[in-house]
Amino acid sequence: MNYKLRKIKNVVVLSLSVGATGIGLFFLGFILFDLISKGFSSINIELFTVDQTPPILDDVKGGLRHAFIGQIILTVVATLIAVPLGLLGGTYLAEYGRHKRIGRVISMLADISVSMPSIIVGTFVYAILVKPLGGYNGFAGAIALAIIMLPVITRTTEEMLKLVPWTLREAAFALGASYNNLIVKVVWRGAATGIFTGVLLAIARVAGETAPLLFTSFNNTQLSFDLTKPMPSLTVSIYQYASSPYSSWINMAWAAALIITVAILILNLIGKWLINWRYKS
Amino acid sequence: MKNKKRNQKNTSNAVFKFLTFFASSLTIVIIISMIISLFYQSIPAIQKFGFVDFIFTREWSFNKDIYGAFRPLSGTILTSIGALLLAIPIALGIAIFITEICPAFLRNIISSAIELLAAIPSIIYGMWGLFTLAPLIEGTVQKAVSSTIGLLPVIGPMFQSEYAGGVSIFTASIVLSIMVIPFIAAIARDTFTQTPDILKESAYGLGATKWEVVRYIVLPYSKTGVQSGIIIAAGRALGETMAIAYVIGNRHGPLNSIFDPYTTITSVLANEFNEAVGTQLSTLFLLAFILFIANFITLAIAKIYSRRGLSNEL
Numbered sequence: 001m002n003y004k005l006r007k008i009k010n011v012v013v014l015s016l017s018v019g020a021t022g023i024g025l026f027f028l029g030f031i032l033f034d035l036i037s038k039g040f041s042s043i044n045i046e047l048f049t050v051d052q053t054p055p056i057l058d059d060v061k062g063g064l065r066h067a068f069i070g071q072i073i074l075t076v077v078a079t080l081i082a083v084p085l086g087l088l089g090g091t092y093l094a095e096y097g098r099h100k101r102i103g104r105v106i107s108m109l110a111d112i113s114v115s116m117p118s119i120i121v122g123t124f125v126y127a128i129l130v131k132p133l134g135g136y137n138g139f140a141g142a143i144a145l146a147i148i149m150l151p152v153i154t155r156t157t158e159e160m161l162k163l164v165p166w167t168l169r170e171a172a173f174a175l176g177a178s179y180n181n182l183i184v185k186v187v188w189r190g191a192a193t194g195i196f197t198g199v200l201l202a203i204a205r206v207a208g209e210t211a212p213l214l215f216t217s218f219n220n221t222q223l224s225f226d227l228t229k230p231m232p233s234l235t236v237s238i239y240q241y242a243s244s245p246y247s248s249w250i251n252m253a254w255a256a257a258l259i260i261t262v263a264i265l266i267l268n269l270i271g272k273w274l275i276n277w278r279y280k281s
Numbered sequence: 282m283k284n285k286k287r288n289q290k291n292t293s294n295a296v297f298k299f300l301t302f303f304a305s306s307l308t309i310v311i312i313i314s315m316i317i318s319l320f321y322q323s324i325p326a327i328q329k330f331g332f333v334d335f336i337f338t339r340e341w342s343f344n345k346d347i348y349g350a351f352r353p354l355s356g357t358i359l360t361s362i363g364a365l366l367l368a369i370p371i372a373l374g375i376a377i378f379i380t381e382i383c384p385a386f387l388r389n390i391i392s393s394a395i396e397l398l399a400a401i402p403s404i405i406y407g408m409w410g411l412f413t414l415a416p417l418i419e420g421t422v423q424k425a426v427s428s429t430i431g432l433l434p435v436i437g438p439m440f441q442s443e444y445a446g447g448v449s450i451f452t453a454s455i456v457l458s459i460m461v462i463p464f465i466a467a468i469a470r471d472t473f474t475q476t477p478d479i480l481k482e483s484a485y486g487l488g489a490t491k492w493e494v495v496r497y498i499v500l501p502y503s504k505t506g507v508q509s510g511i512i513i514a515a516g517r518a519l520g521e522t523m524a525i526a527y528v529i530g531n532r533h534g535p536l537n538s539i540f541d542p543y544t545t546i547t548s549v550l551a552n553e554f555n556e557a558v559g560t561q562l563s564t565l566f567l568l569a570f571i572l573f574i575a576n577f578i579t580l581a582i583a584k585i586y587s588r589r590g591l592s593n594e595l
Contacts (some may be wrong), residue, residue, distance in 0.1 A: 010490035014382060020374025021383075024395050024466070027459050031401060034413050088304035096298050097305065110308045112580040115513060117520020119550050120315070120576075123569040126554075127318045147311060154308060178290040180297035208402025211522040211547075215554050235404055239523065242408050250412075257405050268400040272393060 032261075039258030042251040052221045052237075055246035062248070064256055066223040070232035073225070074138060074217060075207055078145035083199055086150050087188075090157025090195075095183055098162075107158060113151035119211035121147050126215040138224070138231030141217025145206040152205060156198025160191040163279070193278040197271045204267035208260060210235040234260055315573060323567035329560060335567065341533040348564040350571065352533055356450065356545040357572070359536075360525065361518035363454030364461055369511060371458075372465035377495055379466075380473040392470060399463035407527030410456040411448065415528055418455070419447030423540050442540035448530035449540045456524050461514040468513070472506030473499050509587035516579040520572060522547035546572045 050063030089106075097103025121144050129140040164187050172182035188195070213236050220232040234256055241253035330338065330349070338349020379392050423442070431440040442449065476499045484494045500507075530542020531552050546568045554565050 006490055006493070010492040013492040013495075014377075017374035017377040017382065020371040021378040021391065021395075023371055024375050024398065024462055025391070028394055028398050030413075031405065031409050034409055035405065038412075085304045085307060088301045089307060090305070092298075092301035092305040096301060103305075106305050106308050108581075108584050109312055111584060112577060113308060113312065115516050115520075115576070115580050117522065117547065117572060117576055119522040119547050120319075120520065120569050120573045123550065123554065123566060124315045124318060127322050127566070128314070150311070151308060154305065178294045180294040181290075183297070204400065208404065210402070210404045211551060214551060218555070235402070238404055238408070242411070242527075253408065257408055261401060261405050264400055264402060265397055268397065269393075272396075 035254070035258045035261055038251075039254035039256075042255035043259070047252065047255055051223055052232075055244065055249050062252065064234065064237055064252060066220065067232045067234045067237040067256070069223060069225075070138070070217075070220065071207070071234040073227075074141050074145060074213070074231060074233055075203060077139075077142035077227070078149055078206060079199070079203060081142065081146040082149035082153055082202065086153025086202075087157050087195065089150070089154040091161060091183060091188075093154065093158040094161035095179070095187070107155070110151040110154045110158075114155060116148075116151075117211075118144075118148055118209050119214075122212040122215045125212070130216060136216065136218035136230040138217045138227040138229065141213045141231055141233065142227070144212035144216045145209060148206050148209065148212060149202045152202040153198055156201070157191075157195050160194030160198065161187055163194065164190040193274055197274045197278075200267050200274075201271045204264045204271070207267070208235060208264050210239050214239070312577075316570075319566055319570040319573060323563055323570050326560060326563035326567045330564075335564075339535075343561070346560050348561060350546075350568060352536075353544050353546045353549045353568060354571070355536070356529065356543045357519055357547070359450055359543075360453045360457055360529070360545055361515055363450070364457035364518045365511065365515060367454065367458035368462045368465055368514065372462045372514075373469055373507070375462070375466040376469035376473055379470050380499075381491060381495060392467075395463050395466055397463075398459065399467075403460070403521060403523040404527075406456050406460055406524035410452060410524060410528040414456065415447030415449075415452050417447070418449075418452050419445070423447065423449075423451070427540070439538050440540065442538045444530070444532075444540070444542050446530070446542075448528050448542050449538075450529065450536065450543045451539045453525050453529045453543075453545075456528050457518050457521055460521060460524060461518050464514045464517060465507075465510050468510030469503070469507050472503035472510075475506075476502045505587060509583040512579060512583035512586070516576050516583070519579065520547065520576050522551055526551040 044061070046061040046063045048063060048065055048068060050061060051066040052064070053062035055062070089110075093103050093107050093110075097106070125140050125144040125147070129143060130136055133140075168186055168190065169182060172186045173179075177185070213233050217231040217233060217236075219236045219240060220230045222232075224231050238253045238256050238260070241249040241256075244250065326335065326348070330347075334349075336350050336354065338347070339351045340347045340349050341352060342348075375395055379388060379395075383391060427441050431437050480498050480502065481494050484498050489497070525545050526548040529545055529548050531544050531548050532542040533544055534541075536543050550565055550569060553561065557565055
């Protein structure tokens with residue numbers, strides 16, 4: 001009797017956990033299916049070759065070329081700022097500061113910063129780069145994205161460098177290498193795949209960010225290469241188009257949403273595959 | 282000659298060391314400048330309303346230029362609690378499935394799929410929530426609940442809503458819970474797998490069922506890890522913006538039902554920051570400051586707690 005009860009309890013709980021996994025997978029499928037069914041039909045060549053047109057002109061096909069290019073500019077500038085700083089910062093934490101209190105404190109603060117609400121970063125950058133400079137600008141948007149990327153790259157660099165065996169450093173020291181030389185030529189090289197993956201994942205993380213751009217680069221209806229002016233981005237355009245009453249704009253928002261999601265998921269899968277390839281064989 | 286070379290070597294190492302230290306100290310510099318600048322921008326609002334009064338003021342009126350934090354703050358807390366209540370059992374179920382039940386060849390695929398939920402951008406959750414999930418919930422769950430529980434005396438009105446469209450604190454909690462499930466599930470999975478096999482095998486040897494092994498061996502062993510995972514997820518839920526901004530409805534009114542649209546700190550920021558000036562802008566900075574501090578403290582607790590748990594075990 002007691003044994004039977006325990007058996008039943010076991011089966012019930014295990015079925016519930018199968019059900020929970022089903023719920024998780026169901027929502028992933030639901031969201032992706034919804035994106036594809038609503039976005040795929042609106043993908044056309046004009047989406048990439050034409051800038052924004054007024055939604056009233058139904059015979060003129062509008063596009064999001066300005067937003068695609070703006071998004072790429074913002075992401076590239078943010079990456080160029082955050083990657084060198086994150087690489088150096090992570091190097092301090094894993095090498096010179098490994099056994100120092102300050103290293104541990106910075107590492108923990110970087111961990112907390114990884115989960116910082118991105119809209120707070122937007123308000124902060126607004127206070128230091130938009131309000132004093134008198135207007136929204138692309139540079140502020142790139143800085144906001146860089147602030148979000150920096151702790152991610154710092155922490156992954158730290159973790160990846162710590163995976164490099166200490167004996168490798170000792171071998172290089174024995175050959176008379178200076179610490180900085182051996183970091184660049186031995187440690188960085190040994191951790192290159194891991195660091196590169198960290199950068200990919202950091203890019204994937206900020207490519208879908210909307211909140212930090214709302215108050216910084218804002219948006220622009222035209223193609224712009226000027227970082228001192230408001231700069232269009234895909235995510236803010238999606239937000240604006242999806243909240244509009246025009247069906248042509250809403251359709252374009254779905255198409256853009258599908259493209260950006262697929263791009264981010266592919267980056268994530270590449271990152272995962274690289275880590276598996278490098279560290280699990 | 283030899284000494285000169287050695288000196289050069291030492292200088293270049295010192296320069297490199299300084300560069301790396303400078304880069305890593307940026308993390309501290311950014312956090313401190315955020316605290317200072319957000320607080321500095323909030324001073325006019327604090328002077329006008331007073332911090333404690335501000336927290337408990339329900340009003341949000343452009344005409345009277347009076348803004349209170351009570352509604353956005355309570356909205357943030359309620360949606361986060363709702364999301365965690367839904368997400369915790371599901372995420373733990375997923376972790377149990379992946380570590381204990383799932384056949385080995387599926388394990389990687391299923392954990393990757395669940396992790397992909399975390400990679401989908403917040404704004405996509407928002408669009409999907411607004412255009413697909415909200416009407417769906419209105420037509421099914423909300424309809425069913427308000428025509429059954431909603432008819433009961435006393436508690437009934439809490440499940441009735443006069444607002445149409447399905448955007449509500451309930452829908453926001455559902456969307457938010459889907460977004461935090463992968464975080465809790467991943468941390469729980471990692472801590473579950475750290476349970477020593479010998480402990481589990483001993484329990485099996487005594488005749489325990491799989492659930493009993495999970496309940497009495499795995500869960501107690503990974504308690505600290507799971508708890509800090511939940512706190513980290515709470516931090517995420519507090520700060521989530523774009524998804525909430527779409528499905529919460531952004532309404533500064535009294536909350537009478539779980540199906541009423543409401544507001545949160547992040548949705549107020551997303552919707553009103555760009556047009557705000559004067560007192561309103563300063564108020565929004567104060568809300569951002571409060572959210573920043575709340576999030577920071579939450580995550581710091583999770584970090585310190587998980588570290589202490591770790592050192593206790595070792």
